[in-house]
Amino acid sequence: SSELTQDPAVSVALGQTVRITCQGDSLRSYYASWYQQKPGQAPVLVIYGKNNRPSGIPDRFSGSSSGNTASLTITGAQAEDEADYYCNSRDSSGNHPFGTGTKVTVL
Amino acid sequence: QVQLQESGPGLVKPSGTLSLTCAVSGGSISSSNWWSWVRQPPGKGLEWIGEIYHSGSTNYNPSLKSRVTISVDKSKNQFSLKLSSVTAADTAVYYCASRDIVVSGPYYYYYMDVWGKGTTVTVSS
Numbered sequence: 001s002s003e004l005t006q007d008p009a010v011s012v013a014l015g016q017t018v019r020i021t022c023q024g025d026s027l028r029s030y031y032a033s034w035y036q037q038k039p040g041q042a043p044v045l046v047i048y049g050k051n052n053r054p055s056g057i058p059d060r061f062s063g064s065s066s067g068n069t070a071s072l073t074i075t076g077a078q079a080e081d082e083a084d085y086y087c088n089s090r091d092s093s094g095n096h097p098f099g100t101g102t103k104v105t106v107l
Numbered sequence: 108q109v110q111l112q113e114s115g116p117g118l119v120k121p122s123g124t125l126s127l128t129c130a131v132s133g134g135s136i137s138s139s140n141w142w143s144w145v146r147q148p149p150g151k152g153l154e155w156i157g158e159i160y161h162s163g164s165t166n167y168n169p170s171l172k173s174r175v176t177i178s179v180d181k182s183k184n185q186f187s188l189k190l191s192s193v194t195a196a197d198t199a200v201y202y203c204a205s206r207d208i209v210v211s212g213p214y215y216y217y218y219m220d221v222w223g224k225g226t227t228v229t230v231s232s
Contacts, residue, residue: 033218035153042202042222043145043153049209049216086153090217094166096143096206101152 004032004087004099011105012077020072022087022099032070032087032099034063043086047072074104082106109134111203111223119197119230125190129203129223136179137161141206142186143219144177146199154199158206159186193230200225 004024012018022032031050035043045054047063060075070089074081087099115127129142136142144156157167159177167175176189190197205221 031214031216033216035219037153042225043219044222045218045220048218048220049211050214052209052216054220084152088153088155088217088219090215093169095168096155096158096166096217096219097168098145098153098155 004089004097006085006087006099006102008100009103009105011107012074013107014079015076017073017075018077018104020074020085020102020104022070022072022089023068024089024099025068026089026091027065027068027070029092030090031065032063032089034061034070034072035086035088035098036081037084037086038082046085077104077106079106109140109205109221111205111221113201113203113223113226115226115228117227117229119193119228120232121194121230123193123230125188125193125197125201125228125230127188127201127203127226127228128185129187130183130185131205132184136184136186137181139208141166141208142177142179143204143206144188145202145204145219146197147202147225148196148199156188156190156201195230198228198230200227 033048037043051063112130141158143158179186202225203223204219209216
């Protein structure tokens, strides 16, 4: 199956740490990439590969992977991190489905 | 830095064909990237539609495959999406994106690092 499942919503206190998970069979073979999307805006790549951040992405964003689960961690969450987050991964057929998305609220 | 810009009709009639184009600037469509389409219905998540390589090779979402055609025009440095037999369920913001790949040892990292701003398409009579 190429489905990627995420928790619908998580909340985090300002300055604390939050982990967002993504589960799917394809993650046993391929790394996930992670995207941040704020209302009315296009998605922005925040993490790809083992734990790589594009230029301009703060180092409070990090990624990890174990078995069929990929994780995005925000260490010291800021108000501007409130957004929807999506994982994405290649599957065995060469398709690139997205996860179901997680809404992160910063309290 | 590559930039992408979607264009096309904002309103399509039911049973008609949705046609969008993504113009690539600041780089060549004949680079090593794959060129993707992603959509997002109102209030819902991202859905990968498919992608094309400059050689013409394509990958499509199995759930849309029977209705989707993605093509590339190297002379105009752009790629296009056609979605046939549309219904209200195809109403969405449509994004084009560039998918890159990095090889790190035995691993391949796939990611979409450049996105267009998106264009809204409404299916309605």
